Amino acid sequence: MKISVLGATGPSGQQTVLEALERGYSVVALVRNPEKLTVKDDKLQVCKVDILKEEDLVPHIKGSDAVVSCIGGRASLFGWTPCSLYTDSMKSIVGAMRKSGVNRLIAMTSWGTKATEGEPFMMKWMLRPLFIGNLLNNMGEMEDYLSKDCQDINFTVVRPPGLTNQPSTGKTVRAENGRQFLDGSATQISRRDVAKYMLDIIQETSVYNACVAVGVDKN
Template identity: 80%
Template sequence: MRISVLGATGPSGLQTVLEALDRGYEVVALVRNPDKLTVTNDKLQVCKVDIFNEDDLVPHLKDSDAVVSCLGGTASLFGWTKCTLYTDSMRSIVGAMRRSGVKRLIAMSAWGSAVTENEPFLIKWILRPLFIGNLLNNLGEMEEYLDKEGRDIDYTVVRPPGLSDQPSSGQSVRAENGRQFLDNSLTQISRRDVAKYMLDAIQDRSVYKACVAVGYDKST
């Protein structure tokens, strides 16, 4: 398996790179600043790219079995300003995938990327209005873009709850297709466990062209 990982120097991207290497995959890490990725491995190639430049991405995606996007913004950067990170980067990614002949895409999103009834209190009354509303809005726009203009791409959007830097918990990750959040689920999940799910999903045709909410069951 050969995968290209975007956002590999971020906390979720790093865990994805490490998990993929542990599985023996070949990994092409596409980053803005290669010096920030200190991992070394014979199966790891680190490439400096502009994620908003389709031409820049194309040569680094060729021969990959899948593209995994762990790109993410921060509340401090987009809390009170419009965020277009996810849509702008996804247009470049999809264009580069078409040109390089890669069909499989896994992209991280989040619980609450669209407003729904009965969403958790934390999202509805705290995170959305006070902290990351602009990030969530743009994640929803990214998902809408894939649904309307990326149907030739075998994408899976993975929506986790809050992310922690704890090691893998050993718990099973529950996943439900088409959900914005999971009932009876903890509101945090280890980044490493999300990485495991995303890599497992690469070969899972049941989640092609789908958005999937993931989390831990409270009962486990």
């Protein structure tokens, strides 16, 4: 298995790279700052690219079994800073995939990309209005772009709750198609558990062209 990982220098991207290497996969890490990725492995290739330029991505994505995007934006106080990173980067990624003949895509967003009834208190009253509203809005716009304009791409959007840097819990990751959050799930999940799930579903056709909320049981 060969995968291309975008956002590989971020905390979620690094866990995805490490998990893939543990599985014996060949990994192409597409990054803006290669020096930030300190992982060394014979099966890891680190390439400096501009993620917003599809022509930069094409030669490195070509030949991959899947593209995994762990690209993440920065939160801002009151969530006022405009964000277009998710849509801008995804349009570049999809364009590069089409040109390189790769059609399996997995991308991370978050619980709550669209406000829904019954969402967790912390998301509704604190995180959305005070910190990450701008990120959630653009994540939602990216999801809409994939759903409306990318039916030729076998995409899965993975929506996790709050992410931690704790080791994998070893718990089974629950996933439900079309949901913004999961009832009965912990409001946090380790990045490694999300990485495991994303790699597990690379060949899982039941989640093609879908946005799935993921989580682990509270107890």
